[in-house]
Amino acid sequence: MRILLVHRNFPGQFRYLAPALIKAGHKVGVLTWEGNKNPDQLPAARYRHEMQQGKGLGGSFAQYADLGATVARAADVLRGRGTSPDVVFGTISWGETLFLREVWPKARHLGYAEFLYATEGRDTGFDPEFSSPDLNGRIATMARRAHLMMAAMDADGLLCPTRWQASTFPAELHPKITVGHDGVDTARIAPDPAATYQVPGGPLLKAGDEVLTFVNRNLEPYRGYHTLMRALPKVMAARPDLQVVLVGGEEPGYGPAPSDGRSWKQVFLDEVKDRLDLSRLHFTGRVPYEDFLKILQVGRAHAYLSYPFVLGWSMIEAMATGACVVGSRTAPVEEAIEDGVTGHLVDFFDVDGWSDKLTRVLSDPEAQKPIRAAARQHAIDAYDLKTVCLPKLMRFVEGP
Known part of the structure; x- marks a missing residue:
């Protein structure tokens, strides 16, 4: 035709x-x-x-x-x-x-x-x-x-x-x-126990390290950036070896821009930066696709939040890499993640709940192995x- x-x-x-x-x-x-x-x-x-x-x-x-x-x-x-x-x-x-x-x-x-x-x-x-x-x-x-x-x-x-x-x-x-x-090309997008990611100007991260990842086209409220940033002080205080990698641009994204001329990235970083160890917090901006995959592969936990809106490809790609996804309890995310089976769900606005769930997931990687395996299998079965x-x-x- x-x-x-x-x-x-x-x-x-x-x-x-x-x-x-x-x-x-x-x-x-x-x-x-x-x-x-x-x-x-x-x-x-x-x-x-x-x-x-x-x-x-x-x-x-x-x-x-x-x-x-x-x-x-x-x-x-x-x-x-x-x-x-x-x-x-x-x-x-x-x-x-x-x-x-x-x-x-x-x-x-x-x-x-x-x-x-x-x-x-x-x-x-x-x-x-x-x-x-x-x-x-x-x-x-x-x-x-x-x-x-x-x-x-x-x-x-x-x-x-x-x-x-x-x-x-x-x-x-x-x-x-x-x-x-x-x-999702689950043959290409897969776990890699030998994966590494060199943070620009920062540490070399390896699969198995304590790494929390967050990936979106832009760092913005529609994708829960504000909720995650507000949860990080407790998480990073409880996990002193944790490295946090946040991928995304600084454009307004799906919603309006801040009224004061700053980016959303800066607005919420400014809100919590006095309570964070900034040497362990890494903003990469947008990255080449191969680096994006490496970041997912080295992560111990992956946070994904979304308003009731379109589901981002990156969440399914994270599941395909065997990531342990902690997602927001919103309709587009719930369609792909069964709580406690293929990932974990937390109310979008529950900052303390996010802090507690991320801390528990990061502290016991062995307990998350079945969930990681089930996440990848679901990605293969439903989205390959x-x-x-x-x-x-x-x-x-x-x-x-």
Whole structure:
């Protein structure tokens, strides 16, 4: 088949799927943003667009509809040059797919649907320290659904990476949703008893050392950075040999930036730094993927927290390395971790609970061996790229 993948930051969620489709004999094209700096996996057509911040309640729809129109015009140029895909598969998050059916009405149109906003039970209002929306705030949240619902309604099929994320969409859409995770290469992402990681300007860490890891794209409240930092003083005082490695950038991330111009990293470090041994606290920033794996492999415990929002790939990757994950008791995390079986769960806001649980896990690594083994086995059984996820993704794209 002729398949067009549309993703502003390609490859994104298509990083494994695109090569697999080519290997299966399909002709695969890519349409992506001109400013996408990710290495090209495939020759790609690029559209030029600068996001303009919309105003008022219709602002987000205007912003994403404008992007969708740009993408449709770029697609129309491709159509004029003879491009005629059988399948168009794109992310719905930024509006890229909104008008592509107008260009290729006979194609099958698929959407990657990560999450639908709501005012209860999800990220909005979950953390009262940062979000206690009044009526105007709730209205603004609901208005952000417009482009997502329009794209989802128009798609012939939708792909959601987890059951909980799929449940955020209305029941009327569930018949067209396939739940399929992007997949984790558990052959490559595996325990390594010989793993080492050289902390820049710090110690050489080895598998078996007392190391606590925390990994996210950005250090931000959406991923519980504030809760972890507030728990660390007690943990580091109780475990004087503990080394803590925190991976992530300093951009605002999914939520708003601090109002005083600092990064969230600095805000919460400043809050607790007088109670920490900073020589044992290591911020790496973002790291190359191989270093990311080494960090997971040397860890004795791995903390993962998330608002009720999209589940980060890194948690499943940590489980695949046999990490002992201590996760937040929130819906996306609970789908992957069974408390006391494949990891440990702690209430997101329970700072003392986090301190106590992390201290206990770090102090008795022998007791965690069954949990580490079960975590890896669950990653293999439910999220393995080659045996579980890619076959499902291929069936989704290729159709009946």
